Amino acid sequence: MQDIQTLVALTGWLLKATLMMSTPLVLAALGGLFSEKTGIVNIGLEGMMLIGAFSAVAATYFTDNPWLGVLAAVIAGGMLASIHAIVCVKYKGNQIVSGAGIILFAGGFTTLMLEVVWGVKGVSDSVTRLPNVVIEPISDIPILGVALGAQSPLVYIMLILVVVSWFVIYKTPFGLRIQAAGEDPSALDAAGVSVSSVRMIGVVLSGCLSGLGGAYLAISYASEFGKMMTVGRGFIALAALIFGNWTPFGCLIAGALFGFLDGLQFAISILPEFSFMLEYVNFIKMIPYVLVIVALAGIRKSVPPKAIGTPYEKEARG
């Protein structure tokens, strides 16, 4: 048994790691939520995160202000999403194909720009990170202090955005329209609201939030952009969205669970007491996906928006 001090430190660290690993997942999952609530499938979250990560680093590199980097990431994610919105809403294109295109485009574009801006093909130069927010009163409490005392501002913003998203979707007229666009667009149309514009806004919002998640990856817990640095987190965010049953707090809980399992596999390789579990690390990494399948298969009925994936035809009568 290692000394208690190390154990306490590691517990605190595990909580901190859970928050850190889950923040990009939750942000992207919230993004997916806004898109899918309006009825547009968005598998392009990965691409939007990637372009957000790149834009954040590039903007910080030229302005030396990481907050401008965050802003650039949100705008770039939104712009990329607007392409998805135009293809899917305006031209009623296949939403999966468009999403896949977004991912491929983002991968290629960021790799190209990496070479244009820094003249390298692998990793950009290091830039200024977002400074951590230190909350003095709680930073001395043993475990909680480590976990919450000094985190990236984006972690707190993520927690706030979860609440804000819940409020917007369930408590405002605009949220009602978002839900209607995904559940029964013809009713929304009959009420005189443009389904297209509601869906457009939803998809663009999803890009902004995913871009924010990418910015977190790039300038908050790393400080440079690496080619393909999102390594599939956009897809895990999609899984979190489904596991979270298309609700903001569901996304938070699912994201936190996935983040915790990510952190746990590091803890396993660090604590000698856990090292007998080393060979099961891959198994632990698999758990989130198994959980998603189990959840989908029957423990609980997963309820996607009814009209998801189907372009809205004004003339269609149901």
Add this chain to the structure above:
Amino acid sequence: MSSSNKSVMAVALIIIIGIAGLGIYIIAFNPFAPPTTTTTTTTTTTTTTTTGNPNPYDVAIVFATGGLGDKSFNDAAYQGALDAEDQLGITFTYVEPASVTEFEGYIRDYALHAGYDDPYDLIICVGFTQADALMTVANETPTQNFAIIDMWIDPVVYPTVTSLLFNENEGAALVGALAGLMTTTNKVAIAAAYQNDMFDRFAGGYVFGANYTNPGIAGDLSHAAPYNCTVAYVGSDWRAFTDIPAATILADALYNAQGNDIVFAATGRAGLGVINTAKVLNETLDHPAWAIGVDSPQMYLGTANPSAPDAPTAVITSMLKRVDVAVFDAIKNATTTGHTPGIWSGTVANGGLDFEINADLRVIPQSILDEVNAFKALIAAGTVVVPFNLYWI
């Protein structure tokens, strides 16, 4: 078409034109070009399908997924090819696949010398992740010569393939020995990419070296892992090489929560996450946070501004895997004396493995260097045999 549709279309067009225009402007004029970069001229390949077209290249290289600019493995291989270009007058071309699924296609393209009449003298595959693809193509093109870095391929079954291997355990033992002498907390760690035979060699050698010079690190070996030398993994598959965020968070745990002061970043490009964490934590922790680089000289990455490196650096040394020596030797054999299938082993004895000393960035006390060099001499002479696996398990 209603007016709202038209305006949506107009907005769409404006956005697309805007993005395209911006892209063309940036590519054409490159206003962001970093002011201090030395311009590197890269030879671009244009594949034509006309016949009667002699192959302008002697050697073709398929890089690992990290791509050029990883400041590590691929860059070292590239350096070896550049050395061969300088000293042997050969020409080479290369490709940087983005994922492991692309390897086979690229290797086959080179093996079939698409667009050219005559074959390449040698095709070099960088990294063990290309092994399956290489074996497939080698079966299809029995006369094409190949070399693969970091993987053993049976020369009896594949008589055209040279395996360029390194006894990483010996190199890791060198930096482990240095870590054992430099540590102030008597706790050191290695952040390996994931568990496989190769990273077992890294981890085994590192722990052995640290224990050799600092028995305090060995602690109670009845533990599944050595008490004060942690072996941690960034991920569980090849994606760990690019997962900078995961390496960052792991490094945070190793320095911050567990109290190690030296972490060996044996995880390819993602090692930058470890190095940058060390840089940041050096200012806040009450013990040093130092990193050890891997594959190529990485001490400069630990300085405040790596593009103009200046002491001090958070990277105290790097384990040098002289991929450039291996690539140079393979090219030299293939283009002059003839391709030699089988195994080329990089060892401490033949200069294929070493550790970085850069007194401009960090002065290591001479007594420590002497001790490590004595250890190195013993390894080179074969007196000390470094274990190649997790020997304590």
